[in-house]
Amino acid sequence: MRSFTLPSRKAVQAALLFTVVTAVALVAGWPLADVSAAAGVVLALSLFWLLLDLWHGSRAWKRAPLRTERKLPNAFALGVPTVLTLGVVNEGDTPWSVEVFDEVDPRFAFEGLPQSVTVPAGGRADIRYTVTALRRGVARFGVTQLRCRSRGGSLDVLRSVGESKTIRVYPNFAAVAGYAWLAGDRRLAQIGIKTYAQRGMGTDFRQLSEYRRGDSIRHIDWKASQRHGKPIVREFQDDRDQRVFFMLDCGRRMRADEGTREAGGSHFDQALNALMLLGYVALKEGDEVGAMTFGNPPGEQRDFAPRKGIATLNALMNRLHDIEPGATHSDYLVAAQDLLRMHPKRALVIMLTNFRDEDAAELKPALRLLRQKHLVLVASLRERVLGEIAAQPLREARHAVEVAGAHLFQQSRRDAFAGVVGNDPLSIDVEPAQLAVALVNRYHAVKKSGLL
Secondary structure, three states: OOEEEEEOHHHHHHHHHHHHHHHHHHHOOOOHHHHHHHHHHHHHHHHHHHHHHHHHHHHHHHHOOOEEEEEOOOEEEOOOEEEEEEEEEOOOOOOEEEEEEEOOOOOEEEEOOOEEEEEOOOOEEEEEEEEEEOOOEEEEEOOEEEEEEOOOOOEEEEEEEOOOEEEEEEOOOHHHHHHHHHHHOOOHHHHOOOOOOOOOOOOEEEEEEEOOOOOOHHHEOHHHHHHHOOOEEEEEEOOOOOEEEEEEEOOHHHHOOOOOHHHOOOHHHHHHHHHHHHHHHHHHOOOEEEEEEEOOOOOOOOEEEEEOOOOHHHHHHHHHOOOOOOOOOOOHHHHHHHHHHHOOOOOEEEEEEOOOHHHHHHHHHHHHHHOOOOEEEEEEEOOHHHHHHHOOOOOOHHHHHHHHHHHHHHHHHHHHHHHHHOOOOOOEEEOHHHHHHHHHHHHHHHHHHOOO
16 A cells, blocks of 8 residues: 655645744844744754654554445446446544545546545545546556545645456447337337337248238138137248348548547447447347458457347447557458358348448449348448538638538549449448437348348
C-alpha cells in the first residue's frame, strides 16, 4: 500500500499567517533577536505538533485501516451511462475525513469524482459516480485513492487502497434487450421492424391444428380432417437449419466517425450493434450464426464458426468486442475466397462495409464468386454528414456549391452501388443509425420468401 504525506490546507494557511506576522513584526521595528527567538519557538512547537499528529494518524491507520468495496457490473455497454457504487468501510473506533478518487480507465468519461465524505467509526460511507464507456475492449479500473485528514488536521495522507480489476466493454447490447422486450410485447413496429404472420407461412412442417377463418385451403390435411370429423390444417414454420454469416469489414473505410458518441459512435460501432441485434434475432429463429472479419492487418483476422443456441450471442460478443478497424485496405476478393474455403455450406452472407465508388472494380468479382454458393446481402454504411450537407439551407453562395457537390457525390455513389449489386433487392446502402432495423427487415423477408 502506497502512501504520501502532504501538509493540509489549514497547515499551509497557518504557515502563511506565521510568515505574515513575522514580516509585520520586523517592519514594525521589533528587535531581530526577539523575533528570531519567538519564531524558533513557534517552529519547534509546530514541528512537534506535526510529528505527533503524523504518529497518531499512522497508529490509528495501522490499527484499523480503511478499505473499499467497489461494485462493478459484469460488463459495460458502449455509450451507456452506468452508475457505480464505491463503499469506504471504517472498522476502527474513530471517524475519518477522506477525499475519494477512483482510478477510472481512460476509455471512460466520468462524473462525480472526487468526493469528500466522513466515514463514521465502525461504519461505512457510499459514494456514487457515473461512467460512460467511449471505446470497446478491455478496460481497467485501478486502485482507489484516499486523501485522509490527520486527527489534528495538519496533514493530508494520500493512500492507495483496494485492488485493480479488468472488465470488458461490449457493443451496445441495449439494442438487443430492447428488441427482446418489443418482440415480447408485439411492438416491433415502434422501431421500424416489420413482422409477418407465422401460421402456415413457412416451409418446415410444425404441427396440425384446427382450421380457422383465413387459413389457406391448400394446407388442409384431408386424412386428419376425416379422422377428427372437422377441418384440420397443417401449420408450417420457417426453416430452422439455415445459416447467417457476417463478413465484417475492418479496413480503413470503417474508421469514419459519425460525430458525437450520443449519435451512436463510429461506423464500426454501429455495424457491430447491428451485427449483434441480427445475430440475436437469427438465433431466436433457430438459425446458425457465424462471422469473420477482413481488412485487418495480417494475423489479426477473427473467425467465429457458425453455431446455434442463444448462448452463441455471448460467445460472439466475446470474440468481437475488442476489435477495431485498422488503416489497411480491404481486399474483397481475398475475403470471398477465404469464406468459400472455410465455410462452403450455403448461408445468408451479410457483408458489412463502407462502399465507395472506387471499390466497384474489386467488390463486383467478389460478389460474383460468393453468389455461386451463397445468398449475399451487401450492407453499406452511408456517411450521415453527406445527407446533412445536401439538406442544409442555402444561406450563402458557398452553400450552393456544397449542396451541389454532396448531391453529385451521392448520385455517383448510388450509381456505382447499383452497378455492383445489380438487380439484387436485398442489398442496402443506409446511414449507420438505420442499419440494424434494415438488416432485421431483410432477414425476415428472406425467411418469409424461402430464398435461402
